[in-house]
Amino acid sequence: MSEQADRAGRAGATVLRGGTVLTMDGSRTVLPGADVLVVGDRIAEIGAAGTALDVPEGTLEIDASGGIVMPGMIDTHRHMWQTAMRGYGADWTLTQYFVWYYLESGRHFRPEDVGAGNTLAAWEALDAGVTTCVDWSHGLQTTGHAEAAVDALRGVPGRHVLAYGNIQQAPWEWSASPDFQAFAKRLLAANDDMLGFQMAFDVTGDPAFPEKAAYEVARDLGVPVTTHAGVWGATNDDGIRLAHEAGFLDERHVFVHAATLSLDAYHRIAATGGSVSVSTESEQSAGQGYPPTFALRRHGIPVSLSMDTSVWWSGDLFSAMRTTLGADRSREHLDAHARGDTVTHCALRAEQVVEWATLGGARALGRDDALGSLEPGCKADVVLIKNDASPVSFPLLNPYGHVAFQAQRGDVHTVLVNGRIVKQDHRLVGFDPAAVRRDVENTVEHLRATLGEEAWQQGMNPDVPETKVLDNPYQYTDYRSASTHEA
Template identity: 40%
Template structure:
């Protein structure tokens, strides 16, 4: 039986290039967007009053380590070096499959709560196949759209290991992840030349292409990111449009040109990068070369798990750097170098492009998946609405996220989850946290 819902009378931000926010309606039919604009209610449709709401595409987090969510904010004062020494060296090997499940589920739920309907789960603590199965099961239970990026074991991530990526990813591809149109799909989180040998990179890239799954790779983060890794990949003929390059801070302009010419994509994590010391933000350098660039929260051990904060940090860092450069030249900028629409695109349409899902999500268009959120504007931080896009980027917070749909399925309404036992999710995460902290203390 067809399920039809009409969201009526809201401020609509479609994020279709060239479009402007306007009052109107969005019709959802089953899992798809059926109409956008002025729509008469079809017979039998549920009509939702969106008068005091902004309706926009579900946000896209293009790179997040969900497995760490139970250790929330533990690393808030850690540098990048301390993170590797402590999170990987102290905690990573302690994670049981049930800890991976608890952290991944909590992170997936946290994302939905913040209006993030799609997340790339960069899962790089998969010490056994059971760990991978636990992460996959948590994404299924979480209810959001996800790309499960099957990553390394803790030992592989801890040092420059020479072992190849486990072929267990092939098992998962065959058993449960064969449908590229499913809500949860598969990718490979490959280590790249900053974490392993170039011969090993060639093998890992070959495995991903053999399986027909996209890749995501950390590059350009900190001093190890300034050693020509992209050039090395290019010399082996490995760069391509099936790869998302994460961070990119310390890459040279020539390396960014290699990514652009190969059709590659990118993801930045401005809040984490600034806090931990990855290097100057690469946002403008990526975007100026036409590289589709998404945005992410990265690790909730260090920052909050919403994209409102990430967007604000991204735009402030870029504008600040550009203002400072102009003042150093004895000039002032006549217009801002990055607009609110630019950074919202990174969290929606460009984020979808950055992970290869632009045909399905990222904009409110007929035929696309009905992944969207409604933000309350009848609260002091958004009322009155004068610039809907500016309101989302510069003023909105998770408390404004009123309603969330994923593939047309209602997962949050009136600020509350639908069909989710949140206390159970929290108890599981707290139990895992208690175990991990105690086990780390005993080592």
């Protein structure tokens, strides 16, 4: 870090000068040529356009002119533990993902492998201006795996939420275990503003509703539940109906994907105030269902964005915003053409997906009082998009459109999390790529040696085995739904 940045760290103040500021307040106010002053861990002041703020002596000054200053982005669903296998499943379907992680090879991950993936994913997120990640950590076969996940997250200067899950065991079993409950209570007692906690499990729709016990644990602990819902052939309407009728759904519940649901299920989500984490790259490629923002908008269901897993896709929300706009607009055009009509005005605007990537994520996590917008008093999670060496950086005419369609991770100039600079001049601060690479390579070597080279190579382009994975990828239950075949 530069001498000036070091002085600023001691002074506890940073000012970003003269950028186009996307406040993401209730009016989506844009302030051209404005200053943003950070003192400690908070936004202290935002100046008027063209008026320089007075700042404390020793404040680090960052030239944001020609750039966009926006809140840090928030990813509400990322399987961070899988990042050590970046790109491995580029040609997978969802079925092949289930086979590899749920039914066959996922059980070979050791605690240190979960930690390696989490560390890599956490740095990857910061590099792309994602300051908060929900670690949808469903590979926690033991609390030792969970401790490794937490140690990794705390070792990187981002903001995280550990969503605890275990796909190798029934949620009503692992949630009842003394080890899990002791771990959860320790994490909650720490009251760490940088590390939140959720429970992550799926509801198959079994009429016996065995997942009720896990919901009761979440209620007793006072933590939110996040669940994959509306996933073709795995989790659909019945799971939502059962949880709703049992009184477990509320505004803290985050449904991931929600891509193949009936009107009844959407009505239940809307009525209880829940939100949906849309992973457009995932839904349009893996097969959960068509990305559902067009339906969520019609039902008034709050939306946040996520990228799912780097086993397939990019680890940034620029791609999520871009693909979400494309999928939503494509659906609108397709529906209009089927009616013999044409779309003359876009229903979903760029400013809305930028809001979903920022304030939408904060709302889903119940943190919109402190995260997701740039207003005095908010936590100082701030991103500067600025790349003077790129011809794509100008002209800056429509800042929301620029973020959603033009920008990419290489344009992320500066990132602050909780007032701390974690990326400056396009370089991560405190990142040791050699150490992170070494741990990830150890994980890859372990998996290749455990599986054998032939199985490892076949995994990247697998044949689908004769497993009833279409109906049920969960090994911990014999319940099978006939809905897919009936459809």
